[in-house]
Amino acid sequence: MNTPPVGATLVDEQAFFDHARETRESKRAARSAAPSAAGDNKAASHLKANAAADETLGDPSDAAAYLRIDTTDETFYVGRAGVRDSAGDALVYSWKARFIQGLASATAQDPGDVVRQRRYYVKPVNTITETNDTVFAELAQRIADLEGVNPGKDPVAYVMGEDSLLVAVLEQERKPEMRQIVETIQAAQAALISADADQLLVIQGGPGTGKTAVALHRVSSLLYEGDVAPEDVLIIGPNPTFTRYISKVLPELGDEHVRQTDITRLLGTPVTVNFKEEAAAARLKGDDRMVEVLAKGLRDRLRHPAESQPFTVRGVSWRVRLEPVEVTAMINEESDMPYSSGRVAFRERLTSEIAVKARRRAKDDRSRISGDVRDLLDVGEIDNAIERIWPQLSPQSYVRDLYGSLERLVSAAQGTSLTVDELQLLRRASAPRLAEQTWSREDIVLLDHAAAEMGGESESYKHIVVDEAQDLSPMQWLAVRRRSANGAFTVVGDIAQSTGLWARDGWDEVVNLLRSPLPHESVELKYGYRVPRQVMDLAARLLPTAAPGITAPLVVRDAPRDPQFREVAPESVALAAVRSVQEHSGKGRFLGVVCPDARRDEIIAALRDEDINWDDADNGALGASINLVSPVAAKGLEFDAVVVVDPAEIVKAGPHGERMLYIALTRTTKYLDVIYPVGSLPSTLSVGEPGNVGDAEATTMTTGPADDAFPAAPFATIDIAPTTGQDSPAIASPRVPSAAPTMANLSPSQQKTVRFHAANVFDLLEDNAPRHMWRAVLAAALEELEQDDLSRN
Numbered sequence: 001m002n003t004p005p006v007g008a009t010l011v012d013e014q015a016f017f018d019h020a021r022e023t024r025e026s027k028r029a030a031r032s033a034a035p036s037a038a039g040d041n042k043a044a045s046h047l048k049a050n051a052a053a054d055e056t057l058g059d060p061s062d063a064a065a066y067l068r069i070d071t072t073d074e075t076f077y078v079g080r081a082g083v084r085d086s087a088g089d090a091l092v093y094s095w096k097a098r099f100i101q102g103l104a105s106a107t108a109q110d111p112g113d114v115v116r117q118r119r120y121y122v123k124p125v126n127t128i129t130e131t132n133d134t135v136f137a138e139l140a141q142r143i144a145d146l147e148g149v150n151p152g153k154d155p156v157a158y159v160m161g162e163d164s165l166l167v168a169v170l171e172q173e174r175k176p177e178m179r180q181i182v183e184t185i186q187a188a189q190a191a192l193i194s195a196d197a198d199q200l201l202v203i204q205g206g207p208g209t210g211k212t213a214v215a216l217h218r219v220s221s222l223l224y225e226g227d228v229a230p231e232d233v234l235i236i237g238p239n240p241t242f243t244r245y246i247s248k249v250l251p252e253l254g255d256e257h258v259r260q261t262d263i264t265r266l267l268g269t270p271v272t273v274n275f276k277e278e279a280a281a282a283r284l285k286g287d288d289r290m291v292e293v294l295a296k297g298l299r300d301r302l303r304h305p306a307e308s309q310p311f312t313v314r315g316v317s318w319r320v321r322l323e324p325v326e327v328t329a330m331i332n333e334e335s336d337m338p339y340s341s342g343r344v345a346f347r348e349r350l351t352s353e354i355a356v357k358a359r360r361r362a363k364d365d366r367s368r369i370s371g372d373v374r375d376l377l378d379v380g381e382i383d384n385a386i387e388r389i390w391p392q393l394s395p396q397s398y399v400r401d402l403y404g405s406l407e408r409l410v411s412a413a414q415g416t417s418l419t420v421d422e423l424q425l426l427r428r429a430s431a432p433r434l435a436e437q438t439w440s441r442e443d444i445v446l447l448d449h450a451a452a453e454m455g456g457e458s459e460s461y462k463h464i465v466v467d468e469a470q471d472l473s474p475m476q477w478l479a480v481r482r483r484s485a486n487g488a489f490t491v492v493g494d495i496a497q498s499t500g501l502w503a504r505d506g507w508d509e510v511v512n513l514l515r516s517p518l519p520h521e522s523v524e525l526k527y528g529y530r531v532p533r534q535v536m537d538l539a540a541r542l543l544p545t546a547a548p549g550i551t552a553p554l555v556v557r558d559a560p561r562d563p564q565f566r567e568v569a570p571e572s573v574a575l576a577a578v579r580s581v582q583e584h585s586g587k588g589r590f591l592g593v594v595c596p597d598a599r600r601d602e603i604i605a606a607l608r609d610e611d612i613n614w615d616d617a618d619n620g621a622l623g624a625s626i627n628l629v630s631p632v633a634a635k636g637l638e639f640d641a642v643v644v645v646d647p648a649e650i651v652k653a654g655p656h657g658e659r660m661l662y663i664a665l666t667r668t669t670k671y672l673d674v675i676y677p678v679g680s681l682p683s684t685l686s687v688g689e690p691g692n693v694g695d696a697e698a699t700t701m702t703t704g705p706a707d708d709a710f711p712a713a714p715f716a717t718i719d720i721a722p723t724t725g726q727d728s729p730a731i732a733s734p735r736v737p738s739a740a741p742t743m744a745n746l747s748p749s750q751q752k753t754v755r756f757h758a759a760n761v762f763d764l765l766e767d768n769a770p771r772h773m774w775r776a777v778l779a780a781a782l783e784e785l786e787q788d789d790l791s792r793n
Contacts, residue, residue, distance in 0.1 A: 020064035063122040071113040096224035101194035108140040160556040197227040200516040206553040207666035208530030230257040232462040240620040281425040285442035286473025297412035338455030395450040404430030470498035477513040487516030496547035499656040528553030539665040546658035563672040570677040574606035584641040594664040595645035631660040641671035648680040
């Protein structure tokens with residue numbers, strides 16, 4: 001069947017879709033029937049297993065295509081899976097094909113050969129309901145027309161916000177697992193997905209830019225192109241919660257058997273972590289100066305004998321002696337090898353030298369030795385000598401012994417810049433039994449490195465993705481590098497969210513630590529999709545001090561409402577948070593409660609008092625409803641609604657508190673509530689002039705100049721009255737403007753009734769109309785009310 005022309009009717013397009021799907025499903029049926037035609041049961045079983053595992057045709061419910069790309073001389077239909085006709089000609093191309101993603105990366109500013117993209121709205125099964133064309137010449141003109149209309153707004157971001165399909169997908173409710181974004185991959189994202197596999201690619205992206213989705217879809221494309229096999233790919237996240245959150249994307253794309261893990265589990269769990277390090281010791285154990293300490297410490301365990309070493313030969317009266325200089329020469333010749341393999345080689349060398357000397361002595365003395373001399377040596381005697389000279393060690397026993405002796409630490413640190421005070425931070429008493437030794441989380445990476453120094457082999461991968469990569473210590477990066485077969489990496493993160501002991505202000509250190517021999521490219525994702533404009537405008541106020549030099553993403557969509565600030569008495573913070581939780585969970589929203597450690601216990605107690613079930617995201621549980629999470633564990637997660645508790649406490653909880661607050665605020669895709677004690681809101685978040693938040697009249701502040709093309713909306717402040725006794729505080733409804741002419745003439749009970757109904761109207765608007773149209777909707781309602789009053793009179 002010929003490809004429909006550009007001007008084809010919907011009927012023509014539907015005929016092509018039907019033909020493509022029929023061709024695809026015929027192939028599926030043929031593959032399913034193949035086992036019954038097999039010559040034997042074994043072959044039939046093999047064919048059946050292959051058919052069940054076959055993901056190349058996608059799902060039967062998939063539309064034939066979702067996109068059409070017209071270039072100057074060709075047309076390409078793009079779907080979840082590729083489809084070829086009986087002649088082998090492509091009807092539909094898989095989105096995973098590198099050249100398709102290259103075409104999808106066309107922009108109005110740089111369209112290349114692409115003239116038009118047509119998106120299809122399809123209802124089950126495979127029925128086109130609508131098409132939407134993007135003609136790049138027209139798009140370029142529209143963007144040019146918007147240039148300068150509002151200098152504070154980006155016209156490209158605004159035009160993206162007009163994409164109804166993109167907005168509809170972004171408005172979908174979040175779930176505890178990330179989902180694929182095939183149909184809404186944007187041009188900048190497509191360019192990274194199609195980037196060459198053999199490179200070190202660093203993707204810097206702010207909250208909501210889709211950097212994680214880009215990395216995962218990039219892996220899917222690499223697998224499709226045959227650049228790597230599933231077992232050759234490793235995906236590393238920061239913690240088990242994040243890994244579980246992203247783990248369904250690749251299977252949803254048809255890619256199974258890719259290893260996904262977090263950085264701690266990657267290193268294995270050779271010991272039980274039962275000790276928490278002080279910050280200074282924890283940072284030192286992540287320092288790459290520890291590489292030389294561990295290497296020198298192992299070399300120090302080799303003991304050069306000061307006296308000759310006698311060895312028995314059965315059947316003769318004399319003994320073979322090796323002089324210290326001979327043993328030292330053998331040690332030196334094998335000491336450049338990894339410790340464990342060097343020990344094996346040394347043992348073989350020592351045994352051979354003893355046997356050679358025994359044969360020479362027997363020949364000189366004319367002693368009678370029958371059989372192989374090596375069989376006449378005392379194995380136990382040799383083992384004892386080896387243990388004295390080159391002791392057998394496990395990573396755990398070696399590191400335990402190193403920590404337990406300041407003398408060993410000082411010797412191991414010779415030639416490094418480590419001070420005695422720093423070495424004292426590493427000191428830890430050695431337990432009598434190895435099983436009783438105390439270990440910290442930071443010890444795991446040192447044990448992993450010690451195992452490598454001893455000759456332990458790690459699994460090797462041809463492409464490694466490191467997500468939320470901004471916080472890894474140098475020692476963790478070296479552990480990742482050891483697992484790379486060729487230096488091919490996709491590194492994903494956000495410097496503005498880099499916190500903890502190894503917070504960074506750029507990616508140069510990471511690139512240097514990885515020392516990839518392949519080309520290196522760093523790319524920043526400019527546009528934000530998930531985090532709403534009002535929330536990002538609020539969070540971006542933190543960046544000048546939290547992460548100088550990092551710019552906030554240009555956001556393409558608005559929130560259904562502005563961030564809500566709720567000021568309460570200090571003792572009412574937990575209760576106010578619970579009230580927000582009940583509001584959002586009552587509407588079925590996927591909710592994250594982001595709170596500092598200092599408030600965690602009282603939030604938990606308040607949730608229990610109200611019999612509210614919740615999940616602890618810090619411990620790896622991410623439920624479909626209410627999730628309690630710390631700012632650091634919230635990195636990379638997204639929720640429909642977020643309640644941020646006590647931002648001032650988040651800021652003061654650590655040296656990168658403003659970055660932590662930036663993380664907390666940007667976890668939402670729709671709704672944001674900020675709960676804080678009276679007078680404690682950080683000045684960067686204050687609405688209006690500092691100190692005005694929580695005054696009797698609600699304060700608002702617009703996020704920038706507004707006009708018809710680039711609407712901006714105010715932030716809303718909601719007060720919760722402080723308690724005057726044991727009574728619970730009441731959450732006030734959104735305030736009616738003080739200039740409302742009728743309120744002053746109403747009794748308190750009437751005012752209460754008006755506020756109640758106003759809140760209902762507010763909810764109705766929130767659920768049914770974009771924020772920038774609310775005033776127009778209310779004005780139109782008032783006009784209708786006036787007309788109704790006139791008609792009644």
